[in-house]
Amino acid sequence: MLERKPGSEFPGLVDRFVTYAKVHTTSSENSDTYPSTARQFDLAHILVDELKAIGLADAAVDEHCYVTASLPASKGCEKVPVIAFISHMDTYPEVSGENVVPTFHENYRGGDIELPKNGRRILAAENAYLQECIGETIITADGTTLLGADDKAGIAEIMEALTRIRENPDWVHGPLKVVFTPDEEVGAGVKHFDVAKFGAKVAYTMDGGRRGEIEDETFCADSAIVTFVGRDIHPGYAKDKMIPSVKVAGAFLASLPREGAPETTEGKQGYIHPISIKGNTSETEVTLLIRDFDLDGLKPKAEKIREHAVKACDQWPGATFRLEVKEYYRNMKYDLQKEPRAMDYALEAVKRAGLKPVRGSIRGGTDGSTLSARGLPTPNVFTGEQDFHGYGEWICVKDMELATETILRIIEVWTEKER
Numbered sequence: 001m002l003e004r005k006p007g008s009e010f011p012g013l014v015d016r017f018v019t020y021a022k023v024h025t026t027s028s029e030n031s032d033t034y035p036s037t038a039r040q041f042d043l044a045h046i047l048v049d050e051l052k053a054i055g056l057a058d059a060a061v062d063e064h065c066y067v068t069a070s071l072p073a074s075k076g077c078e079k080v081p082v083i084a085f086i087s088h089m090d091t092y093p094e095v096s097g098e099n100v101v102p103t104f105h106e107n108y109r110g111g112d113i114e115l116p117k118n119g120r121r122i123l124a125a126e127n128a129y130l131q132e133c134i135g136e137t138i139i140t141a142d143g144t145t146l147l148g149a150d151d152k153a154g155i156a157e158i159m160e161a162l163t164r165i166r167e168n169p170d171w172v173h174g175p176l177k178v179v180f181t182p183d184e185e186v187g188a189g190v191k192h193f194d195v196a197k198f199g200a201k202v203a204y205t206m207d208g209g210r211r212g213e214i215e216d217e218t219f220c221a222d223s224a225i226v227t228f229v230g231r232d233i234h235p236g237y238a239k240d241k242m243i244p245s246v247k248v249a250g251a252f253l254a255s256l257p258r259e260g261a262p263e264t265t266e267g268k269q270g271y272i273h274p275i276s277i278k279g280n281t282s283e284t285e286v287t288l289l290i291r292d293f294d295l296d297g298l299k300p301k302a303e304k305i306r307e308h309a310v311k312a313c314d315q316w317p318g319a320t321f322r323l324e325v326k327e328y329y330r331n332m333k334y335d336l337q338k339e340p341r342a343m344d345y346a347l348e349a350v351k352r353a354g355l356k357p358v359r360g361s362i363r364g365g366t367d368g369s370t371l372s373a374r375g376l377p378t379p380n381v382f383t384g385e386q387d388f389h390g391y392g393e394w395i396c397v398k399d400m401e402l403a404t405e406t407i408l409r410i411i412e413v414w415t416e417k418e419r
């Protein structure tokens, strides 16, 4: 077992993070290639070299830009199931990730944090969690880019944990694997990832926020397409004949209540969200997102959409509609329930790292939910990343250390319970 006290030092952690943050790995929504941007290979190659230097001899990057490596079990621990740690290399496409300058704010005293450029500030009033970081070192960007702690903090923490294990041959552990993926921010992080070939029993994405939190829930997601059918005719001769489907769709949208929408919900509440409308006089198509943490919560929302569509058509006699509901993804809790050790051991590991474990839920889907659905249970573990996808992204160094400690403890718990 790991003969260590929580809170040990991780000397290479911050340097690794700074190195990765400086590599431009922005992904793109408008690309026909995979990965969506070739520059993600720049970081992939650095990581392969580093993994080999640490001693993970089989480290490699494939044509899809997946970096994989494994660390065989210590003697006597071969029976322990293979567990894997996953982080993504790309950063969010809507905010620049080029020429990132990680900026250190040591001994944070509270209050707003001023970024060196563009007059940007991180407001304490909008970041309650800053209160938890008083006296600590905070890293931000310089005001011209995002920071990319999402998810380069996760990569640095995994690399640092592996380094500590390799430097201490007395620490016994089961078989371990790592994966660094491209294109997570454009929803394609595991598109070409072969779960069966990879061969892990459980995985952990290192891509969560506040210290101690492990997320095992995502939304259940469907989309609904409502097509309103009207009747087109030359507008000069349309009296008592034309049925303008655009107006029927307009009435439908106007009738949707403000409550139960993304702009009025939070926490465990679901929503209905119209995202696009296109059409003409004969046919107008409205696309809506349906989200709920409970599978049973989806159907009533689809029914509500139907009711509003019926009412809109009632206002234009002759108008009709078609409703099509498509399944998108499901709350990963249903898949994680089949392998309770994935969460149980991670929560135990957080405790051993000296933290209070918090179960969290994600108001979205993740690569972890896709992997869980494909048979690889994958909860999401905190990394410390805060306010990601913006110029005000920040991370507290203490949280990065605690996340690294948590990785080591997850490995420890699996080894102890399963060897």
Ligand SMILES: [Zn+2]
Pocket: 088, 150, 151, 184, 207
């Ligand atoms: Zn992320």
